[in-house]
Amino acid sequence: xxxxxxxxxxxxxxxxxxxxxxxxxxxxxxxxxxxxxxxxxxxxxxxxxxxxxxxxxxxxxxxxxxxxxxxxxxxxxxxxxxxxxxxxxxxxxxxxxxxxxxxxxxxxxxxxxxxxxxxxxxxxxxxxxxxxxxxxxxxxxxxxxxxxxxx
Ligand code: ZN
Numbered sequence: 001x002x003x004x005x006x007x008x009x010x011x012x013x014x015x016x017x018x019x020x021x022x023x024x025x026x027x028x029x030x031x032x033x034x035x036x037x038x039x040x041x042x043x044x045x046x047x048x049x050x051x052x053x054x055x056x057x058x059x060x061x062x063x064x065x066x067x068x069x070x071x072x073x074x075x076x077x078x079x080x081x082x083x084x085x086x087x088x089x090x091x092x093x094x095x096x097x098x099x100x101x102x103x104x105x106x107x108x109x110x111x112x113x114x115x116x117x118x119x120x121x122x123x124x125x126x127x128x129x130x131x132x133x134x135x136x137x138x139x140x141x142x143x144x145x146x147x148x149x150x151x
Contacts, residue, residue, distance in 0.1 A: 003114055008123045010065040012056050012130060015107055018074045020049035022103065026096050038093045041144060045137070052133065073110040075103040094148045101141040108134035
């Protein structure tokens with residue numbers, strides 16, 4: 001894939017926006033489970049995604065970004081939730097963490113793919129930086145998975 005900077009920024013903004021929304025949903029679900037710790041983790045992740053989103057928007061500045069349609073790398077709903085239906089609110093903390101992890105890995109792979117393959121040095125640099133951030137998110141979720149009861 002050979003992204004120009006505006007196309008890359010548009011995708012990154014879409015990805016972070018989606019992540020923030022999904023984490024918000026996950027946080028609400030965990031609250032319904034009265035799992036305040038995992039809920040708080042997901043609320044932190046909402047903030048990280050929003051901060052990342054905002055810094056990308058800032059980085060884009062006055063650059064005109066292309067509108068992009070729905071796209072494969074954006075977070076996927078769990079298969080059991082069925083298409084565009086809302087999440088299954090009975091999802092347990094372990095599966096919620098696992099689901100978040102899968103999506104973080106997808107984001108990480110996406111960014112590192114762009115980071116390695118783009119012809120534009122600035123796109124490569126930014127994408128590598130974002131891939132690193134996603135890698136940290138995956139590590140954070142792994143740490144939580146390790147101390148969460150597996151149903
Ligand atoms: Zn992330």
